Amino acid sequence: MATDKAEARRQAAAFMSTLNSARQRLALYPPEHPQVKEAVGEVLRCVEPMHVDSPSFTVSIMGEELFLNGRLLPEESRNHNELMAQLTERKLTNLSLDRGITPEELTEFVRWSTAKPEEISAAGGWGKVLAEAGVTHLAVDRQVALDDMWDQQGGGNERFRVSREVYRKTINAALSAYMDAKSHQSVNVEMVDGVVQLLVSSVVGNDDMMKALSQIRGYDEYTLSHSVNVAVLTLLMGSKLKMPGPLLHRLGTAALLHDIGKTQVSEDIVNKDGKLSSDEWEQMQSHALRGAQMLAEQEHMDQLAIVVASEHHAREDLTGYPRFHAYKKLHTMSKIVAVVDTYDALTSDRSYRKSETPDEAMKLIIEGSGTHFSAPIVKVFAQLTGMYPVGSVVEMDTGELGVVYKPNTDDIYRPQVKLFSATDESIAEYKLVDVAEREEDGSYPRTIRRSVDPSECQVDISDFL
Numbered sequence: 148m149a150t151d152k153a154e155a156r157r158q159a160a161a162f163m164s165t166l167n168s169a170r171q172r173l174a175l176y177p178p179e180h181p182q183v184k185e186a187v188g189e190v191l192r193c194v195e196p197m198h199v200d201s202p203s204f205t206v207s208i209m210g211e212e213l214f215l216n217g218r219l220l221p222e223e224s225r226n227h228n229e230l231m232a233q234l235t236e237r238k239l240t241n242l243s244l245d246r247g248i249t250p251e252e253l254t255e256f257v258r259w260s261t262a263k264p265e266e267i268s269a270a271g272g273w274g275k276v277l278a279e280a281g282v283t284h285l286a287v288d289r290q291v292a293l294d295d296m297w298d299q300q301g302g303g304n305e306r307f308r309v310s311r312e313v314y315r316k317t318i319n320a321a322l323s324a325y326m327d328a329k330s331h332q333s334v335n336v337e338m339v340d341g342v343v344q345l346l347v348s349s350v351v352g353n354d355d356m357m358k359a360l361s362q363i364r365g366y367d368e369y370t371l372s373h374s375v376n377v378a379v380l381t382l383l384m385g386s387k388l389k390m391p392g393p394l395l396h397r398l399g400t401a402a403l404l405h406d407i408g409k410t411q412v413s414e415d416i417v418n419k420d421g422k423l424s425s426d427e428w429e430q431m432q433s434h435a436l437r438g439a440q441m442l443a444e445q446e447h448m449d450q451l452a453i454v455v456a457s458e459h460h461a462r463e464d465l466t467g468y469p470r471f472h473a474y475k476k477l478h479t480m481s482k483i484v485a486v487v488d489t490y491d492a493l494t495s496d497r498s499y500r501k502s503e504t505p506d507e508a509m510k511l512i513i514e515g516s517g518t519h520f521s522a523p524i525v526k527v528f529a530q531l532t533g534m535y536p537v538g539s540v541v542e543m544d545t546g547e548l549g550v551v552y553k554p555n556t557d558d559i560y561r562p563q564v565k566l567f568s569a570t571d572e573s574i575a576e577y578k579l580v581d582v583a584e585r586e587e588d589g590s591y592p593r594t595i596r597r598s599v600d601p602s603e604c605q606v607d608i609s610d611f612l
């Protein structure tokens with residue numbers, strides 16, 4: 148991790164310096180001038196190694212902070228603040244460069260990056276400017292479109308395993324961070340940063356993370372896998388809401404640490420098999436403020452993580468805990484974590500109760516919409532997971548069984564499903580159906596009757612995804 152970080156810093160620094168020189172030359176000379184060609188060539192030489200392991204990289208600026216692929220680079224932020232201010236002024240705060248970028252494309256971009264902000268607006272903004280200049284390997288403010296996340300094109304199983312590997316790695320790293328918090332009563336900020344970095348880079352834009360998540364839930368010790376699940380789902384929500392990379396990083400950190408206060412509550416209480424006494428319940432509730440306190444005592448801890456830890460059980464109507472004054476406005480990020488946290492808790496097996504099926508959990512959340520939870524956030528979450536999330540097994544009113552393959556944002560009850568025969572132990576044959584499709588008379592040939600516990604089926608669901 149340390150080497151990766153040092154390498155990322157070196158690459159980002161080189162990119163910023165060479166970009167700066169190229170801008171200066173292009174402000175003085177025409178694009179065909181040898182000095183310009185040389186400076187653009189320098190930028191390209193820096194870009195090349197950044198594309199070795201990944202088809203694209205993103206440089207983001209948020210205020211006075213510089214990020215490479217969502218990773219904060221504090222020193223480089225200070226060293227390049229003038230360039231960052233100039234780029235910010237021109238709305239270049241989220242710049243993605245794809246493998247294969249040509250000297251011509253880079254020259255066009257750099258040339259425009261020296262134009263006055265009003266000239267760029269007058270030309271129709273960055274999208275139009277780049278399109279008209281024929282620049283296709285560089286994007287400004289590229290968003291992760293949620294719909295793309297479901298469009299898996301071949302090679303799915305291999306990528307699925309990669310996701311699983313990332314998930315396990317993240318769990319291990321999160322385990323270290325939580326163990327550290329338990330024994331030292333403090334949080335290892337650097338370690339958490341690494342975990343979140345891994346999560347952001349693996350979740351955002353990863354077609355298969357949702358599928359991997361549906362398969363590996365409950366893999367490890369509860370609080371821990373719960374925290375990682377919450378972070379993954381929260382980041383998926385963040386991408387759906389089109390949050391920029393640096394904000395996703397902060398949101399991921401807040402989500403991962405939202406329950407850190409539980410490390411200060413006795414495990415007997417956290418895992419108690421049965422009803423809590425009023426004293427135990429009080430201790431359990433204290434995890435929100437204790438967590439916020441722990442994080443607040445931490446040097447360099449993001450304020451957002453502190454806010455989310457204190458507010459994630461407060462509820463939309465403020466009837467939760469801790470009790471806040473009636474005029475309190477909860478942070479949007481706390482509202483997101485609250486929904487995701489409840490959903491993951493309801494759908495996980497605990498020592499004292501069996502998990503709800505995803506559709507039952509979603510029904511409970513929808514019932515709490517507007518009172519316990521923010522109604523708009525519930526709506527977005529329902530569209531993200533669907534009533535029947537990807538990877539869940541469902542039974543149709545025709546008696547057929549299937550695995551949910553792709554949600555339908557227009558009708559959360561009618562996703563696309565891969566049907567299989569209940570007696571079939573091989574996965575060689577399946578039939579993809581769209582449950583939203585109607586007959587000519589307007590009726591539905593199939594409607595989902597219920598979710599089914601995957602252990603009731605003989606097939607390996609991961610082969611369907």
Ligand SMILES: [Fe+2]
Nearest residue numbers: 405406459460
């Ligand atoms: Fe909590």
